[in-house]
Amino acid sequence: MKISVIGGGYVGLVSAVCFAQLGHTVGLIEIDIDRASSISRGSPQIYEKGLEALLSKHLEKSLHVSTAYDAIPDTEIFFICVGTPEGDNGHPDLSMIQSACQSLGRSLIDMDSYHVVVVKSTVPPGTTEGLVVPTVLEHSQRAGDEIGFCMNPEFLREGRAVEDFMHPDRIVIGSNDSRAGDWAESAYRGIEAPIVRTGIKSAEMIKYASNAFLATKISFANEIGNLCKRLGIDVYEVMEGVGMDHRISPHFLDAGAGFGGSCFPKDLSALIHLAEGMNEEPLILRSVQNVNERQPARMLELLQKKIGSLEGKRIAVLGLAFKNDTDDVRQSRSIPVILSLREMGARIAAYDPRANDNMKKMIHDIEYCSRATDALRDADACLLMTEWPEFGLLDEEFDLMKNRVIIEGRRILSCQDKEGICW
Structure with missing residues (x-):
């Protein structure tokens, strides 16, 4: 397939090189000239095990880097992988999503064939249908049945992102129609993993709920660890026993200084603000956040x-x-x-x-x-x-x-x- 990945950041670059590894022709669209130039020289600007080797393997062969949206003529599927950083009010900043959709829409004006737009960026439930779809259609001047839309959240652990892309626990695809979902699914042909097909909003929520639950496990282990320390108990012995329960699993039960990174804190904050905006009180999520901050x-x-x-x-x-x-x-x-x-x-x-x-x-x-x-x-x-x-x-x-x-x-x-x- 001919795939274009919009955004050369962490998720976009890993996705682009891995799609190339799967045998697709991939165009990586990065509007930051310095970042695009660095990637074009084979320097990913981020450290990720195996990433630089795959980039060098496919660069200028099945993987092409461009600052324009015509990186791959006749692209069939566009994956939007731009950042959604936390804004001042705790809500995710969707300005890069909107800008990408406007540029993508304009690039589709003169294309007559069917295309699929897949959102891989982490966005609040309702964003794809409420922002992405109308923005792309408006700027492409095309009818809704000429472009399919999907939500395909990423579950990449930093430090193991290439491995996670190629050997995922599951692939989640939310779509507005079966044809769009089928196209998105075909991009992952060659990867052995369960395919979860859902509606678009459900796919958006799966990402947030997954990260919030993992963050909850970490804060739970830390809170138990704080209590264990006062009692003179080794919390790692406790969590080893707890994690052997198949309903719980041992993962993310390592007590310590708390969680960080680009996903858990941001996504937890976004989910809290989403709940509060709908007059729901996120008691557990707030507690998870408070434990981590302290x-x-x-x-x-x-x-x-x-x-x-x-x-x-x-x-x-x-x-x-x-x-x-x-x-x-x-x-x-x-x-x-x-x-x-x-x-x-x-x-x-x-x-x-x-x-x-x-x-x-x-x-x-x-x-x-x-x-x-x-x-x-x-x-x-x-x-x-x-x-x-x-x-x-x-x-x-x-x-x-x-x-x-x-x-x-x-x-x-x-x-x-x-x-x-x-x-």
Whole structure:
């Protein structure tokens, strides 16, 4: 098939290279000239396992990059993968969706054949039918039966996105008619996974509900972990037993500093505001959010109990990305910790295997180190924030500190004298 992917960000780029890997001819449309140029040179600008290799494999063969909407003439299916960041009021900012739909519509004016427009961006229920469909039709000057519309949410974990695309738990396709849904389904031919066919609004809600439930599991584990710590119980032993129940599963029950990234916080906030806008009180969702926002402060409370005032103290912060295997620092739990440390007068030495540069763009006035040992040298304490495997091997390196005061927000350290945030 001939596929065009609109948006060269995280979801768009991963989707484009994976569709090319499935044998389709793919055009990646990215209006940011610098990003498009970088991708065209084989540099994805994001770290994702296997992504750069696939990009190089298919670039200028079955994958073409353009800043215009004519990247692939006679495109059959358009996948909209632009960002929907959180707005000032908690609602997602849909301006990039609207702009993409306007440009896409204008590109379809002179095309007579049937096309399918698939929304892969995360959008509130009702957005595809209420915004995407009328905008595309208006600017294309075409009738509703000449263009099919679908919602196909992504479920890509950062750090494992290529694997998740090629080996998904399920593929969800919401469509306004069976023909459009069939076309969207055919784009995934070659992938073995259950196909869930729904209405468009249901597909939009499946994405939000999935992320909200996973976030709920994390905050639940953290709340139980906070209680377990007071009782002297190992929460990881507890959650191992809990997770063996097939109705619960062991996934997303790792207690720690909380969740971050580009999806969970944003999508949880959007779902809360959606509910409140419909006069529903999202009690559980609010609690999930509150637990997550408070969790990083517990590391600072532990730190102060151990070393007292933080004024002038050198604190090593290991891990800046919101999780391992990515350089994404969006909503990382390291951010509120670093900002609080700075307010308390601490001197911060930070290190991350991949995310130093991205964190520098957000927080300038701290020391960034090229190795964990550089951050640990002469430190009064260490806070571990990201579960990079290399951190799990640290032990004697902590002897470089003034005192071995080690608090971990992710359970990965093998040394004996560390203390967990909630275990």
